[in-house]
Amino acid sequence: MARSRPEPMQVVKQRRDAALSALVDGVPYIRFLNISFDRRGDEVTGILNFDEKLIGNPLLPAIHGGVTAAFLEVTAVITLSWEHMFADIESGRITADAIVEDNSIRFPKTIDFTVDYLRSGLPRDAYARAFVNRAGRRYASVRVEAWQDNHTKLFAQATGHFLMPQPPREKG
């Protein structure tokens, strides 16, 4: 049997970009920190767009440790949600509109988050990428790393545990 024709590139891109925007754009705190996401296929990179209001130590100057933690956590949750939903986004079971409007679609909740501060965050853009160590039915473990000029010189890394959204309970 002949393989079905691949979808046109623009259709694929539009669907994936719309779904990622739906996950990110509606969250006021992500906007407050001005974090954006760059997507290559199913791989996402968080970008912390630098602004003076992110400074925590004006003498150095350096990015606030809380901002670094928040940036890593946002990247972890978005990446985990994205990977969790990716198959459903691709199949059309979950649309960008549903991500915004459908209250039955829930997101992972942070249980704990541990940040390892390796060097001070310089006053410029930062990047982060998250790796899902394990996503079980109830819990997930995620590692995140953040860098600025040089990807091999991380300025922070973190590990977090998340409670996965539970499907609605069957009535017994």
Next chain:
Amino acid sequence: MADTTDLARQFIEAIPHARAMGLKLSRIGEGEAVITMPYNEDLIGDPRTGVIHGGAVSTILDTCCGAAVMSHPSSPGGTATIDLRIDYMRAATPGQSITAYARCYHITRNVAFVRATATDDDGDRPVATASGSFTVEGK
């Protein structure tokens, strides 16, 4: 003592990111600090419920821990976070301010150890707790 508190308050509240989040230092000294963050719609993490984002809770806890270290009698000056672990117990109630209390319970020449708790109006049920180690830096 009041002068030291005023000075510390000015120092903390002059941090650009602490200003952006509206953090208010209400008590500091002897290795302890209390900081409050008023409810602010810009800090919402879940637009459906209005619950504050965990990252904003991390920031108030980190700031409060740093303030506690700097206020310790054995601390000569500044500090930076080495490691911080946050446990999230529950969602903060929308509309309520969040208050963090931090205590630097041990300090050496190089490292300060801190624990902190964040609560909303229901002070008996913590929203989050933190445990961290911080650098001890000279003047």
